[in-house]
Amino acid sequence: MTTRPLKFWQGVNQALHQEMERDEKVVLVGEDVGGPGGPYGVTRNLRATFGPNRVRDTPISEATIAGLGVGAAAVGLRPVVELMFFDFCMLAMDQIVNQAAKYRYFTGRSLPLTIRTMSGSGGSYGAQHCQSFEAWFAAVPGLTVVMPSNARDAKGLLKSAIRSDDPTLVIETFGLLTARRDTPVDEDFLVPLGVAETRRTGDDVTVVATGRMVDRALEAAERAAADGVSVEVIDPRTIAPLDRATIVGSVSRTGRLVVVQEAPAPFSVAAEVCALAVEECFGRLRAAPVRLCAEFANVPTPQDLVEARVPGVDTIHAALLKVAE
Amino acid sequence: MPDDVTSPPPADLYRRLLLCRRFEEVVAEQYREGRVPGPLHLALGQEATAVGVCAALRRTDVITSTHRGHHHCLAKGADVDRMMAELLGRRTGYSAGRNGSMHIADPDVGLLGTNGIVGGGLPIATGAAFGLQVQGRDDVAVCFFGEGATATGNFGEALNLAALWALPVVFVCENNRFAELTPSSTHVAGEVWQRAEAYGFPGVRVDGGDVHAVAAASHEAVARARAGDGPTLLEVMTYRLSGHYVGDPAEYRDEAEAQAWRDRDAVVRARADLAETDAAAIDDEIETLLAGAVERALAAPAADPEELG
Structure with missing residues (x-):
């Protein structure tokens, strides 16, 4: 194609x-x-x-x-x-x-x-x-x-x-x-609704990232690989209905979950993904699920404040190393 | 009906008016027996609005209705048995008895839906008119709403957009003098029909006690829409003889005002246009139809908890 x-x-x-x-x-x-x-x-x-x-x-x-x-x-x-x-x-x-x-x-x-x-x-x-x-x-x-x-x-x-x-x-x-x-470019190319994409495969930690956080998660995963931590990155692509099977399958294998999103954590997609992991993968979790989200604060206007509010690559990288300890 | 006829034959009008009146009275009896789940908003006294407006419509025209929508559904041709079954919470109802009075819809007869949200149908009817226009159809959309809905933002948005795009839509404001428990003097500023002028299309006020007048005004508005000349705002001055819901004591109502409306009841007047034997035959026909609908509904299985949607 x-x-x-x-x-x-x-x-x-x-x-x-x-x-x-x-x-x-x-x-x-x-x-x-x-x-x-x-x-x-x-x-x-x-x-x-x-x-x-x-x-x-x-x-x-x-x-x-x-x-x-x-x-x-x-x-x-x-x-x-x-x-x-x-x-x-x-x-x-x-x-x-x-x-x-x-x-x-x-x-x-x-x-x-x-x-x-x-x-x-x-x-x-x-x-x-x-x-x-x-x-x-x-x-x-x-x-x-x-x-x-x-x-x-x-x-x-x-x-x-x-x-x-x-x-x-x-x-x-x-x-x-x-x-x-x-x-x-083909007109028959479609991405199916309700199907996540595993953007990077790995064995130690599962990252579920959405929207603008996906590229950051991929970059952080690349760095973590250099540190000897193998990270799988899943982009749900469809938020609802969520591709539960892909997430559960990955977390069941790695035993560790980090969710990265641009929304604040309370009552969010990250909260739902963590609940899913706890409900479906409880016996296989090797660490508590981690949420890396925007601060629970209003979105500011200056770009440096905007960035200060959301997870950056350094933050994600550090969290990956910590959860894999 | 042919475009040069502005009102159906008197026997048809009486039959439709009586069906609306008796349907609600029968459902109210069932409600008092405890057989109707959920609230029940009746429009007793307002029958001439739905019957008069829908007399100007084809099956392929579409309408949006309200939380007080039984008349609109019946006048547009919804199935009496399926409506009754829905109201009585039966699986043979329009949505398997799950939704009740406020959520009856039948796209096959152009009924896009009643609505639990006051003013919720205004954008939808506008959108339906847009869809009809894009497809080059000469069908029209009619939006029924109460004068209470004229205080919502949707009203201003819909009128503006319909005017800008010359959409084939008729906005029918059924002014029944009350928004829920409050008389319209408390919530409507100015005159509803005059608001159309500001948007550059006709606004018409018509006597909702006179089904012929409603039919004639609707016919003109629908013809205008069909011809591609854009929207009309029709304010039908009617009166709600029932409370906001069954069980509402309606202590806010002026009894003399209500009696004045009863004295010129559109159903009674339509009956008086017929020979007694013809009228009596229609009375029997409607009673048989409704008694059968109740009987069939009550014989049907109740809504199934396994069929949540």
């Missing part, structure tokens, strides 16, 4: 182009998605290619943007709606949680809706543009939540989300938009 070193945003853009080309029922709506192609150009050229009927700029009306997706999906479209920042999803909570997620439960019908949003992590946008809410949505029956950590997965997961018959929230990450990874 031919690959190209795409940037994350190019993976998203290519997925949208391919799926809109493939199925005329796919439409794209959101703030600034048409003319400017989004504030960071992620959706550039889509309106020029597919026209103003299928690619529409909306007013700043997040609840109704989400509702456009619910209603349009209910009458036969396969809409992709964009809510510019994850924080803005708070304005659309009713439509996402009370309406979209429950449509199949109430009607017995599919609702092929994709909601794209961007976690501002890695940017300097402050406390109302950079939050990580993936655990909130993962706790709602009826929602699939994906969180790609690289261009390849951004493309393949988004394509799978668009082809899925149920509501799927796709969380893109600002700090990764220009990061490259070799990505298949």
